[in-house]
Amino acid sequence: MYVLGIESSCDETAAAIVTERKEILSNVIYSQIDEHKIFGGIVPEIAARAHLEKIDLVVAKALADAHLDISEITAVAGACGPGLIGGLIVGSTFAKTIAMAMGIPFVATNHIEAHALSVRLTENVSFPYLLLLVSGGHCQLCVVHGIDLFEVLGKTIDDSVGEAFDKVAKLLGFGYPGGAALEKEAVHGNDGAFFLPSPLCREKSCDFSFSGLKTAVLIASQRCNSPQDKANLCASFQKTAVNILGRKTKRALNICRAKNIKITAVIAAGGVAANGAVRKELHSVSASDGLSFLAPPPQLCTDNGAMIAWLGVEKLLLNQTHDLNFAPRPRWPLGE
Ligand code: KG4
Numbered sequence: 001m002y003v004l005g006i007e008s009s010c011d012e013t014a015a016a017i018v019t020e021r022k023e024i025l026s027n028v029i030y031s032q033i034d035e036h037k038i039f040g041g042i043v044p045e046i047a048a049r050a051h052l053e054k055i056d057l058v059v060a061k062a063l064a065d066a067h068l069d070i071s072e073i074t075a076v077a078g079a080c081g082p083g084l085i086g087g088l089i090v091g092s093t094f095a096k097t098i099a100m101a102m103g104i105p106f107v108a109t110n111h112i113e114a115h116a117l118s119v120r121l122t123e124n125v126s127f128p129y130l131l132l133l134v135s136g137g138h139c140q141l142c143v144v145h146g147i148d149l150f151e152v153l154g155k156t157i158d159d160s161v162g163e164a165f166d167k168v169a170k171l172l173g174f175g176y177p178g179g180a181a182l183e184k185e186a187v188h189g190n191d192g193a194f195f196l197p198s199p200l201c202r203e204k205s206c207d208f209s210f211s212g213l214k215t216a217v218l219i220a221s222q223r224c225n226s227p228q229d230k231a232n233l234c235a236s237f238q239k240t241a242v243n244i245l246g247r248k249t250k251r252a253l254n255i256c257r258a259k260n261i262k263i264t265a266v267i268a269a270g271g272v273a274a275n276g277a278v279r280k281e282l283h284s285v286s287a288s289d290g291l292s293f294l295a296p297p298p299q300l301c302t303d304n305g306a307m308i309a310w311l312g313v314e315k316l317l318l319n320q321t322h323d324l325n326f327a328p329r330p331r332w333p334l335g336e
């Protein structure tokens with residue numbers, strides 16, 4: 001089975017071809033970052049236009065890299081939400097058009113669900129598993145009981161952790177999106193130099209809050225007088241954010257135990273799961289509970305077409321396909 005996955009929900013135009021044997025035959029990503037950078041964030045209209053300009057080239061390259069002709073594709077999966085409506089319309093319409101022209105099935109995929117299941121493309125993980133989903137737009141802990149079966153244990157009440165990384169990075173002059181650059185800078189800093197708050201960590205819930213931490217970094221940045229101070233602030237922020245994620249994950253594991261949910265592993269997904277310090281912390285939290293920690297390789301944590309194609313494979317194996325009149329959903333919570 002050759003499934004073509006198309007992703008266009010945010011600022012990456014991506015297409016990939018994946019098989020049910022977990023082979024990634026191609027994975028093409030066109031990042032629009034250069035087009036948005038000067039504005040310090042994503043401009044939805046520019047994103048939609050860039051998707052429109054690049055999508056046919058990206059899909060053609062995905063086919064060429066996989067050495068496949070379009071007539072050999074079994075089905076097309078398209079990200080239909082959540083995300084920016086302009087991009088979703090471009091990508092999902094492109095996917096539906098291929099499905100219609102070639103007379104093959106179309107699978108409408110949820111971008112967040114694709115992140116949530118992406119680990120099953122690269123690892124052998126069975127349900128149920130505990131998932132920490134950390135991206136630019138989402139931050140939540142849930143038990144993945146199966147395809148479409150999510151039990152949300154907690155989520156952010158304000159910013160996502162990716163947004164916090166990006167805002168702190170922007171404040172410290174790393175441009176947009178700055179999560180990865182902040183991680184690099186943090187290596188040179190002393191993570192104990194600044195004391196920063198950990199909002200909601202005393203509460204019993206698995207909910208997150210990052211806006212207070214962000215404000216604390218803004219105030220602390222006024223005491224930054226040298227490049228070393230800046231590196232110290234990056235390290236202190238990253239340590240605090242990572243510690244919050246670790247503590248909440250530990251709490252979620254306790255809830256699973258109390259509910260007698262037999263978790264097979266702890267999984268992280270989404271762009272922030274590419275962060276080495278996040279991975280290290282989750283590894284140690286999981287090990288202290290006798291569980292393994294798994295995550296997709298960093299390049300499959302950030303947005304890509306392979307995770308969309310893989311969710312397409314998972315759904316096709318359950319005979320789940322969708323009508324071509326499936327409307328893109330800018331808001332589409334997990335499991336709905
Ligand atoms: O999953 P993703 O590519 O897009 C969304 O679905 O939102 O996640 C993007 C987010 C951005 O906030 C970016 O700064 C963050 O992931 N990110 C990182 C790292 N790489 C990407 N944050 C911290 N450390 C990283 N290495």
Ligand code: ZN
Pocket residue numbers: 111115135136270271302303
């Ligand atoms: Zn994403």
